[in-house]
Amino acid sequence: MRLPRLTLIDLVIFAAVIAGVAYVGYRVETVLIYKWDWSVIPNYLFRWDEGQGSYVPNLLIKGLATTIRIAIWTMLVASIIGIILGVARTSNRLFPRLVSWAYVEFIRNIPPVPFLFLFYFFIASQIMPLLGIDEAINGASPGTLAVAEFLFGPANLMTNFAAGVISLSMMSAAYIAEIIRAGIQAVPKGQREAGQSIGLSRLALMRYVVLPQAIARVVPPLAGQFITLIKDSSLVALISIQELSFMAMEIAISEQRFFEVWIVTGAMYFVVCYACALMFGQLERRIGVHMR
Amino acid sequence: MTLRDAEAALPPPDGGRRIQWWNSKPFDIVQFVLLSGLLAWLVWRGAETMDYRWQWHRLPQYFYEVIDGELLWGPLIYGLMVTIEIAAWGMLLAMIIGLVTAVLRLSGSFAGRIVATVYLEIIRNTPLLVQVSIFYFVLQPILGINNPIWTGILCLAFFEGTFASEIIRAGINSVPKGQWEAGTSIGLSRAKTYIYIILPQAIPLMLPPMTGILVNLIKHSAILSFIAVFELTTEARNLIGDTFMSFEVWFVVGPMYLVLTISLSTLVAWMERRIRRRR
16 A cells, blocks of 8 residues: 655644644543543443343443334335335326325425424324234233334333334335435336337336336435434434433433433444445445446 | 328327326326325314314414514514524535535545545434534533534534535536646646636536525424524424424424425526526
8 A cells, every 4th residue: 555645735634633632622621621431331331130140231222222123114114105105206197296296395395303293293192093002012922022022122112113113204205205216217218118119017017127127226325215214213312212312312311421421322323324334335336246 | 101101190109099087187186185185184183083172373473473563573483583594504604614525525635535534424424413412412511602503503514514515526526627627728727727617617516406405404403402492493392382282383383494495495496407408
């Protein structure tokens, strides 16, 4: 590896960064007189359980698990709604186009926070009782319950979890619909015409000609959407769903250690999202090789 | 037989059939209106089953009040003003941050690229809510900012600055290389090439996505309700806490945001069409 050539500009930039860091350090040490105490953090990641005689995940790790669960389930639900909306967006008929357009524009133009508040307030009281999750949990055998707990988190919070997933899916579906639409429209017109000319039905045309080509184009932005989803799932903390950000808020207040808890939480999100980004980057390169 | 004759001899693409009424555009629009009505009815039914008491008549006083012949703006209007203020300052700062980052990335300086990459990756891979928390709970006391609104503006500006830098970089890179070479060949300096040749071509391309950032700023400013910035969402939440009119308040605040964002989005679409036509 060749060493980069250092110029005057580089030195100026480095000096500016060091000066910035030094100023922050000076403020923390002498003006705020803040006493760092990182010792509370490890206990919230893993705690020693006397009964089991081993380390078990504590609030922060549990919160991270909930965040990932929310992201995965939301991705699934949102993809289904998003594919339907995206295909509707490219329909020949005006009606599906209009419905899908109205939905996408509505969601994309309304801020997520008010939407979550309103929607959560509404579905928590209206739709959740219809789903009958509580009855299902009460009637479930221990074996099924264990599987359900692995998939959806603690039983007593499952209704809450489902409400969060539904709210987030409604939002995410609009963005996925746009990705799908772009993917379908990127398939050259000649492909459709070729399909029509050999007498394929509309459904068969979608199934065998358009979608397989669209999916290859859609995978990279969908992967990006998944990372966005991990980040956006922090918003459901505002509606009291116990994922990572919610746990961080609770711990920061109860321990009065705002600096340490928020920095660690940020780092946890960063590690997960960055790992996903690297992984998806690899995946994309492989798909890119296949496409050629 | 010419091609045109052959086309005339063939039946029209729809097989010569007349469009049936259930396939016609007006019918589709009617269907759409019916569906919207159905949704509105479902919401209304839902509220009924919750024994929700609608109190629309209490709402106008939170927009404005006339006391002793004097017009006083209510909390919702104040909230809207704060939201717009945040978006305006955020836009300015985001553009500055974006420009600096884009210059650092394009400069070819080793340190500049490192700084820009670290900044971009950190902002891109952490949730905005966590960024807001870190700005509020960690950076605000450290930097000694007294007013949380400036913490919020700063945080949003750093968040949107990543998008701005990407837009600026893409805009500058989209100017063909030949333009650079042309500028150099007539003896212009690097700075002059930028000012007279590159930027006049790049800026029109940047305008629509930059307006998109403004839309995002308005949307994301709602997150600042988490840190006691008195913008529209905070005012709405406080109002609900005081009056329990959840539906009325959200049904009014939602459209207030929608009017702001949709008018800007329409502007973006119009600009994009114009640019595409000019090319």
